[in-house]
Amino acid sequence: MTTLFDLDTTTPAAPAAAGTIPKVIGLDVAMGISGVAGEGWTDYVKAKGQSQHSRFEQQLVGIADHTRHADFAVIEGAAYGHNNQGADALAAMRWMVRHDLWKRRIPYAVVTPGQRMIYAVGTAAPVDPDTGQRLKGVALKAILRQAVADTYGITTEGEAKYDQADAYILMAMGLHWLGYPLAVVPDTHRRALDSVRWPEREQVTAR
Numbered sequence: 001m002t003t004l005f006d007l008d009t010t011t012p013a014a015p016a017a018a019g020t021i022p023k024v025i026g027l028d029v030a031m032g033i034s035g036v037a038g039e040g041w042t043d044y045v046k047a048k049g050q051s052q053h054s055r056f057e058q059q060l061v062g063i064a065d066h067t068r069h070a071d072f073a074v075i076e077g078a079a080y081g082h083n084n085q086g087a088d089a090l091a092a093m094r095w096m097v098r099h100d101l102w103k104r105r106i107p108y109a110v111v112t113p114g115q116r117m118i119y120a121v122g123t124a125a126p127v128d129p130d131t132g133q134r135l136k137g138v139a140l141k142a143i144l145r146q147a148v149a150d151t152y153g154i155t156t157e158g159e160a161k162y163d164q165a166d167a168y169i170l171m172a173m174g175l176h177w178l179g180y181p182l183a184v185v186p187d188t189h190r191r192a193l194d195s196v197r198w199p200e201r202e203q204v205t206a207r
Contacts, residue, residue, distance in 0.1 A: 021180050022071035022204055026171030027063060028163045029075060029094050031055055035163030036066045037171045039182065044160035052089055056096065063097055070106050072204045074174040076166060077110040107199040107207075109177075111170055111192075118192035119176075119185070120147040120169045138162075144169065151183045178204060 021039070028035035032055070034045045045062030047055035067073055075098065078091060101108045114124035117140075126135050126143055135143060145165040149155045152172065156164040172182050177193050178201065 021175070022178055022207070023069060024072045024074065024171050024174040024178070025067050025070045026167035026169065026174065027067075027073055027075045027097065028166040028170065029059070029063070029090075029097050030163065031059070031089055031093055033160045033163050034059055034063060035160055035165070035167035036063065037164060037167035038066075039171065039175065040154070042154060042156055042164035042168055044164055046160070056093060059093060060096055060100060064100055064104075067101065067104075067106060071207045072174055072178070073101055073106055073108040074170040075108055075110050076116060076170060077112045107203045109174065109196055109198050111173060111196055115192045115196055116166065116169050116173070117144060119173050119189050120144045120151075122186065122188040141165075177201075 023038065026035075026037040031052075032047060036043045036045060043066065045059055045066075047058040047062075049055040049058050075094065077094070078087075098108060098110075117124050117126070121143060126140070127133060128135055128139070141162040145156060145162055148165040148168050152168065154165075154168055156162070156168070173193060173196070175182055176185065176190070177196070177198055
């Protein structure tokens with residue numbers, strides 16, 4: 001007997017037959033601005049509350065509004081080893097989103113920043129082509145945003161542009177795993193799917 005989130009260690013499904021494509025939502029969850037994406041669109045949820053509890057509530061309500069009719073959600077996980085003062089609150093926020101999905105019987109998967117980056121650009125540690133130095137900070141975020149524009153024709157703008165681009169890659173990974181790739185993805189990129197802890201595929205396709 002399997003549970004809702006039993007893990008699937010199989011490789012991505014073969015290209016699916018024509019039919020209804022599952023609604024997959026990508027979520028780059030944060031305390032301030034969370035990126036949200038579905039096929040062909042991006043959005044974001046911005047919390048403006050004065051207290052941490054009010055920001056939790058605003059994020060949960062806003063994210064739930066986007067995932068209300070989802071068949072599957074793909075969430076960015078923690079960058080282990082990256083510590084800051086907000087790490088505890090961010091971890092709590094991510095777990096509350098997962099718990100809300102669980103309560104509503106929506107299967108989800110968690111993708112690490114490294115797995116997301118590999119799927120987008122082929123490596124978890126891209127470097128500057130001119131200097132050979134490893135990209136960090138805004139430059140690292142920018143290369144993923146450009147990959148989303150180049151690969152999917154989605155150009156994110158505004159204050160949440162990097163968060164939205166991250167969410168789009170997460171959503172694309174979920175659809176690819178289900179057998180609905182949004183673009184031709186080289187094996188150097190596709191390999192990221194093999195290391196993700198996916199749920200049982202039937203829990204998504206049977207919805």
